[in-house]
Amino acid sequence: MITKVGFASAVIALARTLLLLALPTSVSSAILTFPGTCVTTLQACVTGAATGDTIRLATNTPIAESVTVDKSLTIEPAPGFAPSVDFLYAPVTSTSISFTVQNLAGLNGVRGFLGAGGGSLTLRVLNNVIHPAESNSAVEVTASGGGPGPYGTVTALVSGNRINATGGDTCSDAVSIVGIGIGAGFDVRVDNNDITVNNLYQCGGIFAYVAGGATATATVDRNLVHGASFDYGINVTNSGFNPGTPGGLLTAQVSNNLVYGQNGNTGAPAGLVASASGYNAALAVQLVNNTIVDGRLGVLVGGRPDLGASITGGLFNNVVAFNSQYGIEIEDNLPGFSNAHNLTFGNGDDYFVAGPGTVTADPRFVNRPARDYSLAMGSPAINAGLDSALPSSFILDLPGGPRRVSVIDIGAYEAPFVQSVPALTPGALAMLAVLMLLGYALVAFPARRRR
Secondary structure (H helix, E strand, O other): OOOOOOHHHHHHHHHHHHHHHHOOOOOOOOEEEEOOOOOOOHHHHHHHOOOOOEEEEOOOOOEEEEEEOOOOEEEEEOOOOOOEEEEEEEEEOOOOEEEEEEOOOEEEEEEEEEOOOOOOEEEEEEOOEEOOOOOOOOEEEEEEOOOOOOOOOEEEEEEOOEEEEEOOOOOOOOEEEEEEOOOOOEEEEEEOOEEEEEEEEEEEEEEEEEEOOOEEEEEEEOOEEEEEEEEEEEEEEEOOEOOOOOOOEEEEEEEOOEEEOOOOOOOOOEEEEEEEOOEOOEEEEEEEOOEEEOOOEEEEEEEOHHHOOEEEEEEEOOEEEOOOOEEEEEOOOOOOEEEEOOEEEOOOOOEOOOOOOOEOOOOOEEEHHHOEEEEOOOOOOOOOOOHHHOOOOOOEOOOOOEOOOOOOOOOOOOOOOOOOOOOOOHHHHHHHHHHHHHHHHHHHOOOOOOO
């Protein structure tokens, strides 16, 4: 048996370090403490800080402030404290900002905004506990081309957070990635977050959206999205632009995610949604190695080629099971989108032309009632995936184990063992038992040698 303990921790630490090093960083010139070095408000502390400073929060009392961050800073706890802050907002126009908020015990929301002026935004939201207010997203990254340029770039990482979003009369998505009318240079990664979503009608867990001819890249990897009464777990959509104008491009990689509990039915509902819904909208999307289970609607892929929209890419290595209405729906007017090596089982129905390697058998989860959707010994999903569908740079499965133990498995979980011996039929087992008895008899009662 190959285990994940030790190896997984080391790989996770290395991967996260390399990812953070790959993003632009600011050099910290001073460490300020609030309260302490800063004695009035957190906003005053931010306003008075120099570019590159780190502000450490030395209080366990909630900081009931909506703070605007107008320079490159890091906000984090002071040693021994578990602080919380109401809201943090980092707008960019002409001055570039690199802002990191990490390890806070409580947040109502973080928003980064890129407007006209030429400045760029680097935003890192890392390892926080976030409980958004009803009308706010936990994390929102927005770039809007609502005025004359120039426009800088957006680079954002949303990683390791625990988010609990509950809606009401109005709602926002737990993680919202929105680009409208901007050029290339909008690159967002959402990974390794635990997202609980409840009562989010026409909203959901992770929403990556472009419109107005925008161009953006989104990577959504190794997230857990679960709850009740939400419309979608993960949604990647390009709604295009006006007739006769370029509709922009959203390039998305959605992999190693688990979604369960989706049961909404408004908007474009499903555990996993990929949509090119407006004039000339282009969506290039790879939906690979996800597990979408125990919801109402599984996977929905749809487009409007009648409006010039297109979807390219494919659906590969996904487990889509036990969804009450349907499992996989892929509209049949999307010639640039393919599917292969998916496992579908126990759904109300499926509406797609199954590609090569499709499996229709019980995935054999370890403990489905306890929401343990890892693969038990004998699962038909083990070693049944398409290796080439997932780029080699994705080396971890959902819980942080090696993504490939042998041939890649289907779904968000890689079994931590090599299953190379096929299951034996009852007849084969009986024959094996007879052979074992014969072997024992030959050893216990050897033939007498003739004299």
